[in-house]
Structures are given as C-alpha cells and as structure tokens.
Amino acid sequence: MANCSSARVASHAALASHAALAPIAPDSTTHVRAGVVRSSIRFDHLGARSVSIAYEAQGPAGAPATVVLGGISAGRHLAPTASDPSPGWWPGVVGEGAALDPARHLLVGIDYLGGNSEDGLLRPVTSHDQARAIAAVLDELGIAAASIAGASYGGMVALAFAELFPARVARLVILSAAHRTHPMATAIRSVQRSAAELGVATGQAARGLALARALAMTTYRSTREFEERFESGPLSVGKPGQSPSYFPVEQYLNARGADFIRRFDTERFLALSESIDLHATAAASLLPRTSLVSFDTDVLVPPWLVDELAARSGRCPRHITVPSIFGHDAFLKEVDAVATLLEAGIPEVVR
Structure with a gap:
C-alpha cells in the first residue's frame, strides 16, 4: 500500500492555494438539450435490458463537457432553464457565474436508473449500471470524453465510470465517496x-x-x-x-x-x-487525474476511508479534507469550499 499524504485544510481560506484558474468570458451560444435515450444495457444482476435514460445538457457546443452527479435524490436538472426555472439540486455550485457555469461548460445531468419504471422493476441496480447509462447518454450527445464531478452516490457512480471507461474520463472530482462502503x-x-x-x-x-x-x-x-x-x-x-x-x-x-x-x-x-451498499470499485482503477474531497464530520464516508482509497490506488491522488459542521451533506452546504475545489479540479480548458 502506498504511503500517500492528504491535505487537511484548517480553514476555507486555505483552499485558495488549491485554485489558480482565471475565469473565461461566458459564451452567448449556451443552449439546452434534454431528452430520453433508449439504450440496451447489460446490468450486473439483471442481464440485458432496454431502458430509458432521461438527461439534460446545458452549455455551448464544443465547450468542455462535465457530467454532474449527486446523491440518490439528485436528478438531471442542474441549473435554471427557460422551461424549468428551478435552481437544480446543487445551487451555488452549478449555475450562472458559479464554478460549474453552463455558459462555460457543457454540463450533463441524468436521472438515475432504479425502482419501478416503464421498463419494469429495476432492482438490484449497481453503480456500474448507472455508469453504463451515462455512457449511453454521452454517446447520444456525441461526447467522446468528459470530466465528472460526483458527490455522495454520484461519486460512487463516477468511480465506477472511471473503472469501466477510463479513456472517456478527462478529470474526476470525487466528493464524499470512496471505493467501498463500510x-x-x-x-x-x-x-x-x-x-x-x-x-x-x-x-x-x-x-x-x-x-x-x-x-x-x-x-x-x-x-x-x-x-x-x-x-x-x-x-x-x-x-x-x-x-x-x-x-x-x-x-x-x-x-x-x-x-x-x-x-x-x-x-x-x-x-x-x-445500490449504495452494493458499490465496490477496485482502488487500483483510480485515474491519475483525480481529486478526492472529504469532510471531517462525515460519518458515512469518513476521511480515513478516502485515505484508504488514495493509498490502495498506488497513485497518491490529491485528497483534501475540508472542515465543516454539516457532515455528509457538506458537499451541498459548503458552497464556497466546494466551488474552489471544483475550479481547481476541472479547469476551463478544451481537452
């Protein structure tokens, strides 16, 4: 096991040293594309199923693509649109002028597969099954590779995607998630x-x-x-x-x-x-272009478990532990800290 070190910042102000990216001008050609992809997916436990995957993509054509994934109650809607002015599930982090701005990034969100649907009961479903659904949406959008910002269950799905489709990943920022549950x-x-x-x-x-x-x-x-x-x-x-x-x-x-x-x-x-408790990825499959973020009061994904992922990967990725009173939900509540780390982990450059 590698002897990796991790950064535990003493304050949110200390995070500024981890980001040195100049913002770029918004693009007036931002557009929204939403729909449902019909795709055949081979599930880990259910076999081959033809399923419908709802998605929403916002951003300029040709901009760097970022898939944005949250907890089990998050969905495809990431930022206000003309047809849906609600703020999305990650306000302050995703939206106009935010770290993930649809004027500068092509942002992609999906609705997770699972439960009853027109395709029947989808259970059990794994984080790898969700990753295959994301790949089908990226195929539909003509996106060969994308960065992924994944928090909580979304971080698990992002790790599963990187394990299955490493060539399709530009950068990963994983928040409040690890390679396994405890x-x-x-x-x-x-x-x-x-x-x-x-x-x-x-x-x-x-x-x-x-x-x-x-x-x-x-x-x-x-x-x-x-x-x-x-x-x-x-x-x-x-x-x-x-x-x-x-x-x-x-x-x-x-x-x-x-x-x-x-x-x-x-x-x-x-x-x-x-699906959270079925989650398991090989630590060795962690990509070198990955940033890991934990929160010091998170009892569901404690920092030591993220340290374990970093050490067992053999790659010593950057792991930053942020102080917060909000526990596992800190990825939703600590907007400034999360924005700073996302800006550092997903640069606004075309790759």
Whole structure:
C-alpha cells in the first residue's frame, strides 16, 4: 500500500492555494438539450435490458463537457432553464457565474436508473449500471470524453465510470465517496430500508418512507450541527400520561420526511439505497487525474476511508479534507469550499 499524504485544510481560506484558474468570458451560444435515450444495457444482476435514460445538457457546443452527479435524490436538472426555472439540486455550485457555469461548460445531468419504471422493476441496480447509462447518454450527445464531478452516490457512480471507461474520463472530482462502503454505514441504511419495507407491508408506505428519510437525515448531518441548531427540550408538553409533542429536532426530521415522500417512491428509494451498499470499485482503477474531497464530520464516508482509497490506488491522488459542521451533506452546504475545489479540479480548458 502506498504511503500517500492528504491535505487537511484548517480553514476555507486555505483552499485558495488549491485554485489558480482565471475565469473565461461566458459564451452567448449556451443552449439546452434534454431528452430520453433508449439504450440496451447489460446490468450486473439483471442481464440485458432496454431502458430509458432521461438527461439534460446545458452549455455551448464544443465547450468542455462535465457530467454532474449527486446523491440518490439528485436528478438531471442542474441549473435554471427557460422551461424549468428551478435552481437544480446543487445551487451555488452549478449555475450562472458559479464554478460549474453552463455558459462555460457543457454540463450533463441524468436521472438515475432504479425502482419501478416503464421498463419494469429495476432492482438490484449497481453503480456500474448507472455508469453504463451515462455512457449511453454521452454517446447520444456525441461526447467522446468528459470530466465528472460526483458527490455522495454520484461519486460512487463516477468511480465506477472511471473503472469501466477510463479513456472517456478527462478529470474526476470525487466528493464524499470512496471505493467501498463500510459496515456501519450499511447497517444504518439497512434499517432505513427495513422501515420503508415495513411501511409497505402494513399499508403505510408513505409513513415508512418518511421514517426512512428521517433516519437518514441523522447520518447526513453532524452531532455538532444538531447541538448548535436545536434546543434539547420539547416545543410543547402533552397532557399527563402523553408523550411530549415535537422536540425541535423531531419537527425538523418529520419535515424532511414529508418533503421526501412528495418527490420519491418506496421502490426507487429501496433500489438506490441498496445500490449504495452494493458499490465496490477496485482502488487500483483510480485515474491519475483525480481529486478526492472529504469532510471531517462525515460519518458515512469518513476521511480515513478516502485515505484508504488514495493509498490502495498506488497513485497518491490529491485528497483534501475540508472542515465543516454539516457532515455528509457538506458537499451541498459548503458552497464556497466546494466551488474552489471544483475550479481547481476541472479547469476551463478544451481537452
């Protein structure tokens, strides 16, 4: 195992030393292309299936292409368009004037495969299966090679893509992801899946899925953030013999669960949650043009696991650990730090 060193920055200001890229002028020819690719994919466990892959691409023709991938609830919509003015799932990092700007990059997003669809139940599905879907979209767009910015599950998919299609990768920036999951993270997700499955079995699918999401939120954030954010007492006290109603943190978790069930269904959640725990790539397949980013309070993908990937790869890629109170969700919350590292890892040059 290689003896690789990793950088643990003391502050966000220290990240400035990792980026020295001058911005280039926006291109007025930015355009949006969205659609559905129909492709035959050989799944790791399901065999050959013809599937539909929804995508959205924004940016000037001929600009450097970057595939942008997030967690299991992320999708193809990355930045506001005329037909969909919503900000996308990574605001502040992707968008006009941001690190990943559709005026300067050709940005590609996809909807992950998994769960019930017109193609039947897609489960189990792996990070490698998602990588094959991305390759089909790039083929449709006529893109031979692209950079990939992948965070959380998207980072796993990016690593799988690099393993399967190394010649098609220009640069990789992997945030909050590694070559494998560790047993404690799998244990927590298995309880989430059990809650969702119990909901279905008892005729309370929405309730089960909301509880699964609420439990997930306790692992996405850090104990330090919860200590600073929430009071420990209840908002109100029930009648004698009744439980206190709504501790502040309980109210927050219930709200996150309610929001999730408006956007997700149980089968899709089960397929993608399971896909995280099926993830495994060979560390030796890591490409030399890779930047790794972890966060010091992330309990799902702790910095030591990313160190393991770097060391076992034998390539000693750059690994930077960023301080944050936001745990695994820091890739969504630490906008300035993430933007700085993306600008350094995915230069605005045509390759």
